[in-house]
Amino acid sequence: MTTMPVWRSLGADPGGPLVLAVDYAASGRPEAAFGDLAVEHPVWETVQPPLGAEAGFELADYVDGWLAAVPDRPVEAVLGYCAGGAFAGELVARLAERTGRAAPLLLFDPESPTPLTMYYQYRKVVESLAGVLGAERTAAAVADGDRAMAEADGVEQAGAALARIFVGAARAACAEAGLEEEYVDELTGTYRSFVRYLTAASQADHLKGWTGAYVFSSATPTSGLNPLAPAARAELTDRELRFDVEHADLLRTPAVAAAVTEVLAKAQASR
Template sequence: MPVWRSLGPDPGGPIVLAVDYAATGRPEAAFGDLAVGHPVWETVQPPLGAEEGFGLADYVDGWLARIPDRPVEAVLGYCAGAAFAGELVARLSERTGRPVPLLLFDPESPTPLTMYYQYRKVVESLAGILGAERTAAAVADGDRVMADADGIEQTGAAFVRIFCGAAREACVEAGLEDEYVEELTGTYRSFVRYLTAASQADHRERWAGAYVFSSATPTSGLNPLDPVARAELTDRELRFDVEHADLLRAPAVAAAATEVLVKEKVSR
């Protein structure tokens, strides 16, 4: 299975790497929407089920071992992918002996609250399948998990149990094929494992010196942080008046990211 995929035209030469959990049908823009004038290669998630038990190093080691044999101009990270991007930059810099620019878009280090937010989002998005009663019950169960949250690993596992149980029952009642059910529950389980592994990164150390591109959504990226904590993470933040979901498709963001890439290339 591939671990990297090329996004858009690729004439060869230096590349930019991007880390994201790009799932079909998600409302947020992806790196395929970000036109930076460089060939971009994006991470590919392990086959569903193969990620069981994965930690931060398992993802990073797998991606690092299969990076195309071409110069890497920069590494990009979106949301929780920023945690992995920081690790990739550290390892690449050690390998090549030169710094690799790091560009982060609404970077987040996942917490139990992140798990809860994503759980609510997926449950509510599937209300048409789950039905009103089962959706309300799943939301209430999630609220109880969050009230008793004891670490991201345990919280994520609890959300997986609740969601997969509710989703399987609803899909069986709706007469949906087993293949669809397995893909639906497997994708959610995979995403929770991705978030759990991302939380293991030392983001304070790995994001030092990174360029941060922030949306205007109050709950996304660095926006929930107080000014002091925000300043401690980066002194290279660019803020844009766009929603989190549109950050990677905004022309102003693409132009600013391209400018950074050009500047970094010239400086090296």
């Protein structure tokens, strides 16, 4: 039987109503995570499946696994960061089917992954490992990624091709550097897991799922709704709050936490 994702509590949890948060919070990433968002509510964050268990996961596999582990407690709100926003919209809809009430949806630089998303993340991880890969292998991996993007048809193909290239390059470089196999397995497995997560997120109908959501946007031009034309942006939400902070700092910014707390208080008062 495939192991499904579960949740972890961020901070103290005295019981009662919950806030659920969807993110791929890998250790060592530079971007702030929901653990950095200072709100006075019990927050449960998604945990990814054990490395390798996610192979073949689709959108429904993730969402079904999360739903099965949500206890019989009121859900105050559902939060989503980046691609986690696509899952968060699905989660709100499924919870509404179960409880008869749609929890508020709060999105932070939300994105619906595209092949370009896959390539951006690929370049980021390849360049972050340039010290291990070396200049020649890094350049080759970038060139191979460019060719894969030109040939790929859709998110699934792009992700699979980029994962193959990265795993091959990383394993060869780590072997030459004499790095332990356990480290190599974790490195390549984490990247494959993230690619699967993005692929599944791309399957969500975000236009439908984000209806009525509160969107918290950073000032980074390439993040969240910022690359969109004004009309496309307005189609997704009329509840956008913009902050003059970088994408990586969005969840650790006190003004964002204060705005989230205010939204949650209003939602609680309106019930």
